[in-house]
Amino acid sequence: NAGVMQNPRHLVRRRGQEARLRCSPVKGHSHVYWYRQLPEEGLKFMVYLQKENIIDESGMPKERFSAEFPKEGPSILRIQQVVRGDSAAYFCASSPGQGPAFFGQGTRLTVV
Amino acid sequence: QQQVKQSPQSLIVQKGGISIINCAYENTAFDYFPWYQQFPGKGPALLIAIRPDVSEKKEGRFTISFNKSAKQFSLHIMDSQPGDSATYFCAASRMDSNYQLIWGAGTKLIIKP
Numbered sequence: 001n002a003g004v005m006q007n008p009r010h011l012v013r014r015r016g017q018e019a020r021l022r023c024s025p026v027k028g029h030s031h032v033y034w035y036r037q038l039p040e041e042g043l044k045f046m047v048y049l050q051k052e053n054i055i056d057e058s059g060m061p062k063e064r065f066s067a068e069f070p071k072e073g074p075s076i077l078r079i080q081q082v083v084r085g086d087s088a089a090y091f092c093a094s095s096p097g098q099g100p101a102f103f104g105q106g107t108r109l110t111v112v
Numbered sequence: 113q114q115q116v117k118q119s120p121q122s123l124i125v126q127k128g129g130i131s132i133i134n135c136a137y138e139n140t141a142f143d144y145f146p147w148y149q150q151f152p153g154k155g156p157a158l159l160i161a162i163r164p165d166v167s168e169k170k171e172g173r174f175t176i177s178f179n180k181s182a183k184q185f186s187l188h189i190m191d192s193q194p195g196d197s198a199t200y201f202c203a204a205s206r207m208d209s210n211y212q213l214i215w216g217a218g219t220k221l222i223i224k225p
Contacts, residue, residue: 004155033211042116042201042215043156056212091155099210103155 004094004104005074012110013082021077021107025094032075033100034067037089046090049075082111114139116204118216126224131189133219135202138183142204146213147176147187150199159200160187163207192223 005024013019025032030051035043045059049069060067064082069075079086090107093100117136125131137145146161162169162176162185169176175188189196199220203213 041217042118042203043213044215045212048211056209059212093155100213101158103157105153105155 004092004102006090006092006104006107008107009105010108010110012112014112015083016081019079019082019086019109019111021079021090021092021109023075023077023092023094023104025075025092026102029094029096029101031095031098032069033093033095034075034077035091035093035100037091037106039088043091046077079109082109084111087111114214116202116214116216118202118219120219121217122220122222124222124224125192127192127194129192129223131192131196131221131223132186133200133202133221134184134186135204135216136182136184137204137214139204139214140183141206142214144205144207144210145176145178145185146203147174148201148203150201150218156201189221192221194223194225197221197223 007022032049034046036046037043047060047067048056052071064080066078087110091103093103095101119134143164147159148156149159150156160171160174160176162178164180167178173190178185199218201218202216205213
């Protein structure tokens with residue numbers, strides 16, 4: 001019974017490139033959440049999705065960031081035209097209902 | 113009004129001692145207060161959580177104390193063990209939107225053998 005799987009674990013992108021972060025929730029979980037963690041800080045909520053729907057994206061930057069959770073396949077967090085300030089750890093969590101239950105190991109994005 | 117302030121930033125405790133981490137919140141609408149444990153290279157894991165209708169909750173060696181009037185809550189780890197060495201985060205939210213957690217900055221706990 002695998003937990004929340006995120007890949008890649010580490011991602012290096014040059015400024016201006018696109019970053020795609022993947023999250024496979026716990027089997028049977030239909031709620032997915034994305035959070036961002038800067039060094040020495042707590043996590044910050046970005047977006048809450050259910051299958052094919054964005055429930056709450058109030059924590060997402062208005063530009064360059066998007067998220068989806070298709071009917072089939074993993075949830076994707078997409079960052080276009082990355083800048084150095086996007087460097088952070090991005091965590092995904094899933095649950096069978098509202099509220100993050102299990103977190104993945106995170107993707108550490110470094111923009112060079 | 114959305115901040116959660118956590119202290120200390122780092123803490124060293126002898127094996128067998130009591131580790132105490134404190135948090136303070138500002139938003140009186142918050143009614144869900146979890147603590148998370150995070151090991152290096154791992155995601156946070158929910159440790160214990162409390163609602164404001166109780167002043168204390170205990171699970172094994174971990175206890176949350178909650179002071180509603182002072183808007184403070186704390187984590188106590190009794191008989192601290194080297195395996196408890198990790199970063200601990202407090203958080204707060206409204207229960208009806210408990211994914212919008214406001215997180216403290218974290219406390220790096222080291223338990224010396």
